[in-house]
Amino acid sequence: MVTVELDDIRKTYGDETAVEALDLTVADGEILGVVGPSGCGKTTTLRTIAGFETPTAGRVRFADEDVTHVSPERRNVGLVFQSYALFDNMSVLANVAFGPKMQGVEKAERRDRAVELLELLDIAELADRAPETLSGGQQQRVGLARALAIEPNILLLDEPMTGLDAKLKDRLRREIGSLLDELGVTALYVTHDQEEAMAMCDRIAVLNDGRLEQVGTPREIYESPANEFVAGFVGSANLLDAQLDDGTVDLGFTRLHAVTDDTSGDATVVVRPDDIAVGSGSIPVTIREYQYLGETTSAVGELPDGQQLRLRLNGTAEETTVGTTVSVAIDPDGVAVVDTA
Amino acid sequence: MSTTTWFELSAARDTLTPETERDRRRRRILVLCAPFLVLAAVAAFVPLATMIRMSVSADRFANVGFSVSAWRTLATDPLYRRVAVNTLWFAAATSAVSVTLGVAVSHAFAKYSLPFERVLVSVVSFPIALPGIVVAFMVVALLGRQGLVTNAVAFFSGQGPIDLATATTVTGLFVGYVYSLLPRATMVLRGTYAEVNTDAEQAARALGADPLRTFYYVTLPEIRPGIVAASLLTFRTALAIFGTVLVLQGLNVATLQISQVLSVGYESQIAASIGLVYFAFILAVTFVGLRYTEADVIRR
Amino acid sequence: MTTLRTPQSLGKAAITLVTGLVLAVLVVPIAVTFVSSFAQSATGVVPTGFVTAEHWRTALGLTDVGARRGIGSGLWFSVLLATGGMFVNLVVGVPIAYALTRYEFRGREWLNTLAVLPLVPGIILGIAFLRTYPDNAGTAFGLVVGYALLKSPYMVLTVQSAFQSMDLRRLEESARSLGASWPRTFVTVIVPNARGGILAGSIITWTLAAAEFNFTYMVYTRGPRPFSLFLYENISRAPFLQSAAAISIYFCLVVAAILVLQTVGRHGFTTT
Secondary structure, eight states: OOOEEEEEEEEEETTEEEEEEEEEEEOTTOEEEEEOSTTSSHHHHHHHHHTSSOOSEEEEEETTEEOTTSOGGGTOEEEEETTOOOOTTSOHHHHHHHHHHHTTOOHHHHHHHHHHHHHHTTOGGGTTSOGGGSOHHHHHHHHHHHHHTTOOSEEEEESTTTTSOHHHHHHHHHHHHHHHHHHTOOEEEEOSOHHHHHHHOSEEEEEETTEEEEEEOHHHHHHSOSSHHHHHHSSOOEEEEEEEETTEEEOSSOEEOOOOOSOEEEEEEEEOGGGEEEEEEEEEEEEEEEEEOSSOEEEEEEOTTSOEEEEEOTTTTTTOOTTOEEEEEEOGGGEEEEEEO | OOHHHHHHHHHHHHHHSOOSHHHHHHHHHHHHHHHHHHHHIIIIIHHHHHHHHHHTOSSSSSOOSOOOHHHHHHHHOHHHHHHHHHHHHHHHHHHHHHHHHHHHHHHHHHHSOOTTHHHHHHHHHGGGGSOHHHHHHHHHHHHSTTOHHHHHHHHHHOOOHHHHOOTTSHHHHHHHHHHHHHHHHHHHHHHHHHTSOHHHHHHHHHTTOOHHHHIIIIIHHHHHHHHHHHHHHHHHHHHHOOHHHHHHOOSOOHHHHHHHHHHTTOOHHHHHHHHHHHHHHHHHHHHHHHHHHHHHHHHO | OOOOOOHHHHHHHHHHHHHHHHHHHHHHHHHHHHHHTTOSBOOSSSOBSOOOOHHHHHHTTOSOOTTOOOSHHHHHHHHHHHHHHHHHHHHHHHHHHHHHHHOOOTTHHHHHHHHHSOOSOHHHHHHHHHHHSTTTTTSHHHHHHHHHHHHHHHHHHHHHHHHHTSOHHHHHHHHHHTTOOHHHHIIIIIHHHTHHHHHHHHHHHHHHHHTOOHHHHHHOOSSSOOHHHHHHHHHHHSOHHHHHHHHHHHHHHHHHHHHHHHHTTOOSOOOO
């Protein structure tokens, strides 16, 4: 496992720019999530590391070695696809042993390594099966074992859970997450599902329109989003206009003593629904629509100045209907400034 | 050295010793296409170019001198106008009949549960493997002097089978063409039928449309690309039929005419010019047809 | 109880009738030909005098009937030619089918049209060959090259449809990321995964080449007589029953091919 570094990568296809000025480092042993809407450049990023795209400009380094022009088969990267892409002409065991075979590992040893990996992934009993007879979850485990068998410099996972049903996804997420941690694998995890990235990754990079918007731990990304895009993409968020003045945030309808730096002036702040307590404060909010979701009830209310506010009506759903006015309080610690004028 | 040349040289070098994945891909595509291009050059491009030269040769047995007399004959002799008319109407009519019947057969295959469907599918596809001369014999077996239909009619009407045989007439040839074309049309149309949205058909039925209207308003628009593709394929195939005509005669179409000018007097220049006109026409029909089918697919 | 004939069932009845007739016209002459080949006489409505192997023996060249040659070495010659054409098609057709399915490149549409459509009729190719390769047009070499070109669309199409059902890009990328060079990926992963389609394409091109007539008729001059010319001579000159036997030999070949095709998951001959 090595540190992988993307240095000022640009990739264009004709007139279209897929990725621009991208600097990204995946530290040794780290799982870095790459999230963003479709077409944001996350797949291009993955394919650039794998070597299937040569960047128009910039460098790719594996442990300080420049591999920008090295072809994919010499990079020793593990790839796991959403569609599994198992070799149907080979047994499960042969699939897993394929990489070591290409590396010239002798027969008995590669067999042992494959068996060991299948055991690790809890699918040893499938060794002699044909891939097409397996379920989606089993195929994904085989795909992972196959990629790990070459002891890759970096493991690249391209939407590996998409297409699996919710329960299985949840289980695999936990299992694979702890397995990767245990093995100390360096991994890049591309997904459009920010929740999945939060659950599995040490750090997350948010891409939008070919540019890196923010990179940080899941907590940093969620609690201190760098800008409106990140705030809106990761979790649900209220973006409110505010006046900053030396540690106070004036939202118009309320003033909060939030911890901000000493900038002053117009700004946009983000407030998560979790940081809005319903029924305890002094801000009147009129409920405009709500959805009962079982564990919680999500609602959209209207503030006195007409701005909309997303909130959660935990346990209060029974009394609330459209048109009801509730009073809410905003936790000052949950307010993050994302944009100053 | 001008910029263009330098650029071209560097492109060529990149393809030979690639640095980027894109250049490697370009080299791969080149390697993958090379065998086909070699075959196409040896077996199609060079021979077709030679045929152009052949059509203006002054000598029948070798490409020497220059003479446009073959082309002049083709343009002025009423015989060739007749051959062209025969070829076109016959190919068009047999295609139309084959596609229409093909729609019925595919409809039956797709919508009704027919007994032994697997066997029936094989039966329909079987004639695709038969060369034209064998198809001709199939017509003889039905409509020839010793044919089944001929003799059955003779038996019931009391006439002589020799007077009733139609294998070597235009009718017999027509049956032969349809025998070759219908399986091809059906094959294309069955593919299209497999993709017809049966939910839309059921919705139409639920909204009160009878089967005929459902077919006209829902099914037909969906299978239209298939009908166009099948018509194109059968028309092109009909133009290229030779063995069947050679055996049955019946109508003087272009392929038969080519073989006749060669066997009587070896007028190779005329044969080559007919061949060229023919090839150009098939090419044009194909490309016009392709454009039409593609436009049709986009419009959907 | 009486059944009411609604327009629906009338339409269905009409289409079923047409389908039945069409199937009959397609299958009856094949059956008549095959059955007649074992009959002693074919005058009258139905052939009579079963069962005799006389015509088959004549057609197969097992009896000596004056000057009329049996199939003799011609069948073996055609088997060799068709096999040669099939191998050329494997070398030519599988790679280009892959390029056309897997990659986007300039001129792809044109190349695709060229590769999947039989654009040159056999008879015209024949004339062109006679003048271009005057010494070789009718030899085994000329025939193999001609068959390869004429039948290559069927190989390309069949293999292409196999490739289209595979996730080529990801298969290729998985194998390469695991350390397989691109040629090795092609040979050890791509080709084995498409073996059904490749086998089907081989059988179809082989069977069609084995009885190719139009091109063969134009270029043949001397030497062992290809199978299709043997068929032609029978159809145009031999008595009905003997022609029937000669053609039945080919029927057996086609049926064998279809049975093999069905075991590899195809429904029969497909061409475009």
